[in-house]
Amino acid sequence: MTESIFYGLVYAWIALACITFLSLFFVTAPFGRHTSDDWGPNINARWGWFLMELPSPLLLSFFFFTGESSPNKVTLIFWGLWMLHYFNRSVIYPLRQRDHKKKMPVMIMGSAIFFNFINGFVNGYFLGNYGNLYTDAWLSSPIFWIGMAVFALGMFINIQSDNILLSLRKPGETAYKIPKGGLFKYLSCPNLFGEIVEWTGFAIMMCSLPAFSFALWTFANLSPRAIAHHKWYHNKFEAYPKERKAVLPFIW
Secondary structure (H helix, E strand, C coil): CCHHHHHHHHHHHHHHHHHHHHHCCCCCCCCHHHCCHHHCCEEEHHHHHHHHHCHHHHHHHHHHHHCCCCCCHHHHHHHHHHHHHHHHHHHHHHHHCCCCCCEEEHHHHHHHHHHHHHHHHHHHHHHHHHHHHCCHHHHHCHHHHHHHHHHHHHHHHHHHHHHHHHHCCCCCCCCCCCCCCHHHHCECCHHHHHHHHHHHHHHHHHCCHHHHHHHHHHHHHHHHHHHHHHHHHHHHCCCCCCCCECCCCCCC
16 A cells, blocks of 8 residues: 555545544434434443454554564554553453443444444554654653653543442442542543543654544544533433533533
8 A cells, every 4th residue: 555545544534533523413322321222233232342342453453563664662662552452441341341231232333343443454554564763762752751641641531430430330230320539520521531631642642643543533432422421411410510521621
């Protein structure tokens, strides 16, 4: 694949993210608290999470290790951080879910598989074929360490918020409760905010168009969903804290 074709695909992927961002304000993906039987057959949510998240680390690893550019210290760090996130998201998180009977539409799982397939491909192909752009000097650059700090902060917020949500229910319970603690003081969905911060940090650290496209897609997918969750909380609980925001603390 030529460089111009590859970057043309990435720009098209970015354009699709912008379209998706706008469309998700009109259609809420029917899984989790928004689950609906109107979207066709369902699959167990734990299996759905595993199957839909798995293509991203697999595709990234395949194209990373089979590209023309040999892995180096810097690109192996990028690869390792990607693996760390997706091990938590595809294996640890589904296993920790309390409601083992929760369902997810197969259609939603399929669309997520497509997203993770393309996202894993564009970033893996970039690292596998243009990774030689990253020399050892990159590890001492301010942009690398700023991005690493933002990534680590986002991962901490995401995992801490997941822990709070998972602790709300005792084994066998399925009812929703108002979460408290951590950034839930300021946001309805700090878990989603944390993931946005995480991949923004990755884009800063890697400073590439494919990584930026992933950060943009993360924002495009998760910010409308955070708004939908925010509205759901207000409709579900009369005493829901009015000072909480949906996406960004104190702002939105």
